[in-house]
Amino acid sequence: MISGDSLIGALPQVTLHHWHSLEIRQITSDSRRVEPGDLFVAIPGVAVDGHRFVPQALGAGAVACVVERMLPELETVPTAVVPNAREALAYLCAATHGFPGRKLRVIGVTGTDGKTTTTRLISAICRAAGRETASVDTVVATIGGQRAPTGFHTTTPDAPAMQAYLAQMVDAGTEYAVLEVTSHGLAQHRVTACEFDVAVVTNITHEHLDYHGTFEAYRDAKAMLFRALRSSAHKVDVPKVAVLNADDASYDYLKDIPADTRFSYSVNARADVVAGDIRASSDGLHCTIRLPEGELEIVSPLVGRYNVYNILAAVSVAYSQGFSEQAMQAGVAAMRGVSGRMERIDMGQPFAVVVDFAHTPNALENALQAMREMTQGRVIVVFGCAGLRDRAKRAWMGEIAGRLADRIVITAEDPRTESLDDIMAEIARGCDRAGRQEGVDYWRVGDRSEAIAHAVGMARAGDAVIVTGKGHERSMCFGTTEYPWSDQEAGR
Secondary structure: OEEHHHHHOOOOOOEEEOOOOOEEOOEEOOHHHOOOOOEEEOOEOOOOEHHHHHHHHHHOOOOEEEEOOOOHHHOOOOEEEOOOHHHHHHHHHHHHOOOHHHHOEEEEEEOOOOHHHHHHHHHHHHHHOOOOEEEEOOOEEEEOOEEEEOOOOOOOOOHHHHHHHHHHHHHOOOOEEEEEOOHHHHHOOOOOOOOOOEEEEOOOOOOOHHHHOOHHHHHHHHHHHHHHHHHOOOOOOOOOEEEEEOOOOOHHHHOOOOOOEEEEEEOOOOOOEEEEEEEEEOOEEEEEEEOOOOEEEEEEOOOOOOHHHHHHHHHHHHHHOOOOHHHHHHHHHHOOOOOOOOEEOOOOOOOEEEEEOOOOHHHHHHHHHHHHHHOOOOEEEEEOOOOOOOOOHHHHHHHHHHHHOOEEEEOOOOOEOOOHHHHHHHHHHHHHHOOOOEOOOEEEOOOHHHHHHHHHHHOOOOOEEEEEOOOOOOEEEEOOEEEEOOHHHHHO
């Protein structure tokens, strides 16, 4: 049981009605899971408002409620009214676990592309520096040497799960927690009360406008991670650090958000951490990184020139924490890649087959440019765009594929309840704009398995087939049902 007063005391803004001292069994925002003694948090959702289920929660035995507005049913019930119920849920969950983020050094990584790889690179360097490190990314949570998947589709775990992960980290003796943070996770307060010490951005490009509405709103959501540095708990001798990409358009917007220390990284501009002499091949990357004090040679098994930015971000974090150059080199060299990120499928065929998560215009362009650098023959791409998601990127991605690939196979990628034919038609318009001709150098094959087979079937020795959009994901959504799926297995 948990003291209700201690929980309510964790909320930054609250108005109490009929409140009195009471013991709480657990906190839940799902009225179907309420049991006698619980505190119910009513969260207004996109499709359903949790306030509708207050009577159901009370009937199931909830002894108190957290709401955004008072209801007649709460006339005599201990109630806390808050400005934002999602934010309140995060603080309540943190309080339940004794505010675990305050007992860790917490690094948050956000951006449109490269978040998972950068999270893994930072974690690898921390471990190479001899620090007990745990991480949560969109593929897996790694705590105390144990790994657990974090879900079917890319997202940040919700606040109850995230605070539980942080509590597990504390119990495992963790010093550094490295968290991948999405715009949805920030906007929906899934990472509120994580108590960040370092905020890192990879880049901010076009994505998720279906949810955020405008690019400016999407950028503002990403910026919440940097603003959280000021509101997060200040730990003894732990400065608040911002790590920014000086080559990205987000730099001018983010650089004025207060932080104790700020580090910039670049391959083109003056910055604190700069990469030069970049050599990219099918075996990986070599580059020289100039630090504020000295230089170091970096060798990485990661393929694709764009990964230099992820390495720069990770090295900047390491420098801010005072890690040695040897730890930086060893950590980068040890990070061999992420499932579904430029992942090779090798069955002895005389051409390359690669699975990559690229599902944004910027990521698709980077992936195709990387394949072009590594391939003597033709580049054949298989991709689609998700239904009920950002429609503006569909023709754009078709145009990118038409410009950078030799052959294009348009297919399904989680169409959900949208018409797959309509989605493919929007992508095809972009291919047309790039001067491509259907049936000659691009095709529409709705069945993703057949699309991959079609691409592999046309590949010749020296060509490269790249399948993008799903990466590590192990399901595909048609209608409202998630069906088992793996690009890797289909490729094999």
